[in-house]
Amino acid sequence: MSRELPSLNALRAFEATARLGSVGGAARELHVTHGAISRQLRVLEDELGSALFVRQGRGVMLTATGEQLRDRVASAFDQLRHGWAELRRDRDGSPFVLGCPSSLLARWVIPRLERLEHDLPTLKLHLSPEEDPLAPRHAEPDAALALTLPPWPAGWQVHVLASERIGPVVSPRYAGLARLLERGISALGEESLLHTQSRPQAWPAWANACGISPASLHYGQGFARLFYLLEAAVAGLGVAIAPAPLVQDDIASGRLLAPWGFRPTDASWILATPGRRSDHRIEAMVAWLRKELARDAQL
Incomplete structure (x- = not known):
């Protein structure tokens, strides 16, 4: 037998x-x-x-x-x-390694670390700054937080957290603010707009969502990373374009204004895990991130 x-x-x-x-x-x-x-x-x-x-x-x-x-x-x-x-x-007790672009890390994750530690007290989080945490050349994290467009990268299990919303932001100190507020959204066509080389599609995507021709926009100073772009906007150097969650704290404190609100794009916030990795901590992270992003959307 x-x-x-x-x-x-x-x-x-x-x-x-x-x-x-x-x-x-x-x-x-x-x-x-x-x-x-x-x-x-x-x-x-x-x-x-x-x-x-x-x-x-x-x-x-x-x-x-x-x-x-x-x-x-x-x-x-x-x-x-x-x-x-x-x-x-x-x-x-191995730490949970989260790969994350430096701009998302500095402007969204770190300001919420205290809340994360309170809500998930048993999670030992290790943050790994990676400009492209989904790129195969990097050491494999337990999960990668990213703001990106589909198609999703092969070899990763993707959890969609929220849709991206972007909009123009400007400092109250910006010299041309009064003119912009008086003339409205059409005045942006006469601005030298701040932009980032890592997201060149941001301004055109927003313009299309508003029914404005992207060809009517003019670009001024460019920055390698979104973090630098937003610091330039806070310093009053011009009008920038940004995902809503990354500037909510600045808007709440009055450091930035969003005169024309935010519009959805085809991009999404995602948490991606390598292959078919099984880790109960993933579910907790996905639930927490979705809750935080939904909270931001209500502000």
């Missing part, structure tokens, strides 16, 4: 060999001999009554049966790895 499950050691040897395409590579990864891997593979082939690999050069290639087994085994081992990693994080 056959067993319900084959040897787990044999399945582990098979998964490593299929993933690496080499018996020798699997032996090195699992710290066993080449012969031990070969014996475990023969156990599986004997139980299935079918070959799993054929030799190809110095490596091996999966047969049709091997491909079917690989698809099932790889998924199972991925779940085991993620589950084990989550248990270890819980036991050793």
Whole structure:
């Protein structure tokens, strides 16, 4: 009578060999001999009554049966790895690493850290400034907070938090403020608008939403990052464009005005997690971020 499950050691040897395409590579990864891997593979082939690999050069290639087994085994081992990693994080108190662009970090996350610590007291948060936290060249965080347009990046599970809303902001100290308020939104066509190189589509997106031709806009000083752009606006250097949550505190304190309000765009605030990572802390972060962004939208 056959067993319900084959040897787990044999399945582990098979998964490593299929993933690496080499018996020798699997032996090195699992710290066993080449012969031990070969014996475990023969156990599986004997139980299935079918070959799993054929030799190809110095490596091996999966047969049709091997491909079917690989698809099932790889998924199972991925779940085991993620589950084990989550248990270890819980036991050793590993911090939750959140990748975040520096402008969002400085102008939105940090001002809300005290509230985050109060609402999620067991979360050990580690903030990792990354201008593009979704880029594969960066070390993989537990999650990435971003303000971006679809399509969402491959290899990430994306939780949409809120739609983006943007609008012009200006300091009460700006020399041309009285003229702008008197003449209304059309006067922006005569301004040298402050803009950011990281979001060149912001002003055109807002103009389209307002029924204004983007071609009628004129640009002045540009800044590499949104954070610098908004500091320039606070200093009274001109009219800037900004996502509403990043300037709510400045508007509340009177440091900035938003005379024409904010309009939705096609971009969204998202929290993205690598692959199929399972981490109960993600759900708590998603719920908290959605609550905070909804709170901002009511201000």
